[in-house]
Amino acid sequence: MPAKLYSIPGSHPAMAGRLMLERKGIPYKRVDLIAAAHKPILKALRFSGSTVPAIKLEDGRKIQGTREIARVLDEIVPEPPLFPADPEARAKVEEAERWGDEVLQSMPRRIAWQAIDRNREGMAGFLEDAKLPVPKGLALKTAGPIIKAEQKINNSTEDTVRADLAALPGAIDKVDAYIADGVLNGAEPNAADYQIAVSTRLLLNFEDLAPLLEGRPAADHARRIVPDFPGHVPPALPADWLAPVVAATAS
Ligand SMILES: N[C@@H](CCC(=O)N[C@@H](CS)C(=O)NCC(=O)O)C(=O)O
Numbered sequence: 001m002p003a004k005l006y007s008i009p010g011s012h013p014a015m016a017g018r019l020m021l022e023r024k025g026i027p028y029k030r031v032d033l034i035a036a037a038h039k040p041i042l043k044a045l046r047f048s049g050s051t052v053p054a055i056k057l058e059d060g061r062k063i064q065g066t067r068e069i070a071r072v073l074d075e076i077v078p079e080p081p082l083f084p085a086d087p088e089a090r091a092k093v094e095e096a097e098r099w100g101d102e103v104l105q106s107m108p109r110r111i112a113w114q115a116i117d118r119n120r121e122g123m124a125g126f127l128e129d130a131k132l133p134v135p136k137g138l139a140l141k142t143a144g145p146i147i148k149a150e151q152k153i154n155n156s157t158e159d160t161v162r163a164d165l166a167a168l169p170g171a172i173d174k175v176d177a178y179i180a181d182g183v184l185n186g187a188e189p190n191a192a193d194y195q196i197a198v199s200t201r202l203l204l205n206f207e208d209l210a211p212l213l214e215g216r217p218a219a220d221h222a223r224r225i226v227p228d229f230p231g232h233v234p235p236a237l238p239a240d241w242l243a244p245v246v247a248a249t250a251s
Contacts, residue, residue: 002027006042006054008035010112010126010231012198013105016066017053019194019226024077028055032130034139036149067101070191082191092183093192100195104171107164108202110156115206115236117147122233125205129230162241168203168212169248175200175218185221197225205231208242211249 005021005028007014021028033041039050047054047062054064063072070082083090116122123143127136151157175196178184184193200222203209213219239246 001058002029003058004028004056005030006033006038006045006047006056007031007052008033008038009130009132010202011052012108012202012229013051013066013101014053015201015226015229016194016198017055017069019198020066020070020073020082020191021055023080023082023189023194024073026058026073026077030131032132034132034134034146036146036153039153066195067097067191070097070194080188082189082194084190092181093190096178096183096192097195099174100192100199104175104196104199106154107168107171108199108206109154110160110164111206111209111237112202112233113147113151113154113156114158114161115208115233116143117151119234119236122206122231122236123147125231125233158241161237165237165241166244168209168245172200172212172216172218175221176216179217179221185217185224189225193221193225197222198229201226201229202231205229206233207235208233208237209245212245 003021003026005014005017007018007030009032018030033052038052042050042052042054047064049064051064053066053069054062055069056062057076061072063069074082083093120140120143123140124136127139130136132139175184178192178196184196200213200218204213204219204222213222
């Protein structure tokens with residue numbers, strides 16, 4: 001039995017899980033779950049946590065969380081490595097990976113649940129390559145309560161998303177700095193490349209936010225590491241929320 005990767009449509013950490021499995025050449029079957037409903041389903045499948053990516057390995061071991069996944073995959077399939085062998089270089093990659101997980105990752109997630117609520121066309125894009133247990137039309141028609149549930153799960157509110165949009169220009173500067181320092185975008189992708197690029201690649205799918213990244217090293221890096229990320233969200237967020245992003249784009 002190949003490994004099983006549990007995902008939800010549009011999940012950027014699940015995309016990191018997927019890309020790391022592919023990098024290691026580990027065969028897997030992707031199982032798409034419906035957002036919010038995925039939490040009790042993962043519990044029923046006896047995963048200890050409620051987040052995707054969640055992977056059941058060929059040997060039955062269950063792993064969850066992009067950082068744990070990177071380490072376990074390196075342990076079971078050492079080549080090509082997801083972390084540098086040199087301890088100092090590894091520490092830098094781990095620091096970038098931690099920031100990518102603990103700080104950057106939740107920004108596009110919180111923003112996405114507000115944007116999709118305001119423009120449902122955006123939701124359809126994320127379902128493009130999904131294999132859901134219900135017809136896509138039905139999933140879209142019944143998306144309202146799922147969006148509200150996900151906003152609650154992720155603390156996606158007007159206030160948190162305004163704060164994310166204010167912090168986003170600084171976050172993209174930080175990604176560019178990691179690239180300039182050689183922590184990201186080396187010849188061989190590392191765990192931090194996957195962790196960070198899935199977030200920046202998801203941001204590129206938002207018409208409201210792509211201009212902040214376009215033409216910058218962070219955008220080239222995102223497209224190199226994550227060539228395809230289904231989804232396109234037309235303009236959705238209120239102009240006053242976007243003011244810090246627009247100001248940073250113009251400067
Ligand atoms: N930071 C963790 C968690 C990922 C995460 O929060 N995934 C979201 C979907 S994008 C999720 O499953 N949320 C459900 C929950 O928070 O219970 C990781 O990198 O694996």
